[in-house]
Amino acid sequence: MNVLGIDIGYSNLKMAYGPQGAEPKVLLRPAGAAPADRLGEKIGGNGEEDFLRVLVNGEPFVAGLSPDRAELWSRELHEDYPSTNSYRALFHAGLLLSELDQIDLVVTGLPVNQYLNPELRERLAAQMQGEHQITPRRKITVSKVKVVPQPVGGFVDHVWSLQDATEIEDSRVLVVDPGFFSVDWVLISNGELRRQSCGTSLEASSVILDEAVRLIAEDFGGNVGRERLEHTLRNGHDQVRLFGERVDVAPYLKKAADKVGPIVSTRLRESLRKENASADMVLLVGGGAGFFELAIKDAFPQLKVSTPDTPVFANVRGFWRMGV
Amino acid sequence: MKIPLGTYPELVADLNQVAPRERAERLRLLAMIGLRDLRQTGLRSQEQFQPLHATNEKPSDQKTPACSLIKRLTQSL
Numbered sequence: 001m002n003v004l005g006i007d008i009g010y011s012n013l014k015m016a017y018g019p020q021g022a023e024p025k026v027l028l029r030p031a032g033a034a035p036a037d038r039l040g041e042k043i044g045g046n047g048e049e050d051f052l053r054v055l056v057n058g059e060p061f062v063a064g065l066s067p068d069r070a071e072l073w074s075r076e077l078h079e080d081y082p083s084t085n086s087y088r089a090l091f092h093a094g095l096l097l098s099e100l101d102q103i104d105l106v107v108t109g110l111p112v113n114q115y116l117n118p119e120l121r122e123r124l125a126a127q128m129q130g131e132h133q134i135t136p137r138r139k140i141t142v143s144k145v146k147v148v149p150q151p152v153g154g155f156v157d158h159v160w161s162l163q164d165a166t167e168i169e170d171s172r173v174l175v176v177d178p179g180f181f182s183v184d185w186v187l188i189s190n191g192e193l194r195r196q197s198c199g200t201s202l203e204a205s206s207v208i209l210d211e212a213v214r215l216i217a218e219d220f221g222g223n224v225g226r227e228r229l230e231h232t233l234r235n236g237h238d239q240v241r242l243f244g245e246r247v248d249v250a251p252y253l254k255k256a257a258d259k260v261g262p263i264v265s266t267r268l269r270e271s272l273r274k275e276n277a278s279a280d281m282v283l284l285v286g287g288g289a290g291f292f293e294l295a296i297k298d299a300f301p302q303l304k305v306s307t308p309d310t311p312v313f314a315n316v317r318g319f320w321r322m323g324v
Numbered sequence: 325m326k327i328p329l330g331t332y333p334e335l336v337a338d339l340n341q342v343a344p345r346e347r348a349e350r351l352r353l354l355a356m357i358g359l360r361d362l363r364q365t366g367l368r369s370q371e372q373f374q375p376l377h378a379t380n381e382k383p384s385d386q387k388t389p390a391c392s393l394i395k396r397l398t399q400s401l
Contacts, residue, residue: 146398146401148401152401159393162390165390169393191400192397321394322397
């Protein structure tokens, strides 16, 4: 049985895939996608493409490139992202990268507030299921799709990593998943989702990057741009060049996170008010975990805050595990 | 030593080529080769089994609570 766990984020495409009975392969690509004709000649014609070429409704798209590389194509940063052609292009890129012709089960996630709307999750499942014309000569079939709330994948990944999961069976675990567009959280009590205490905040990593860009502009007089800062971080660099000068980004990111993080943690605490017992631990997953760690620790000083290795892959590893 | 003709015809054919007094030594050598092959096959099986063991459909007892918890959560969604 071939399973694909896929998280089509606003910043990165993450995947965990492979057959049941073996460890999954994991993969990360930038989540930029655009019609192929929006790529500049220099990038598209150098013979060393680091992106994929796919079809979306018969139209050629490029996918898996840095979001700032396409010209005259705006980045989709809104709640209806899953119904966009960019999202479909990234899904097709994910199918292509899985190296499978037939996928028995795709498990994917939606932000919590969207997951709680049955219409949205059924629409996404219907969109992903069936036969897909990925390239002019490649078709890939998806037999079944399961849509889950994004942070649940991180919880499953954590459960699997424990030597003895009995220690968590009757616990109340708050899973916080800071992404680029939204910060999502779920409360899982005795292995069941507490729907009334789940939530989403849009004060996410993109807002921290915007704030850092604003602070850099105040000090250095120019706009480095959110996508450029994002690109710098994705490549593991800690400096960005502005007017010929190298700017250390870490202090600006910290200052921005110190401002935005508490807004999220306040919303989070508010959503837990309906609970008559507190959480036993906090699990911090997702690509933006580092930005929000301090704010979460400050908000729950009495709780252990745990972050997995490579938190950016936690959700998809969990998605895959739920599928097998 | 009596070797059933119908059960191990290839062994009988092999031993027929050897002088009667040297057949015991021939059998010892064949048994040693067989044992060595069994041990290597066993090791290979274990090596193949290890990575599967972590995610197999039949998990180890250690992973049973994790599997139950994941199954319960998945079904509740």
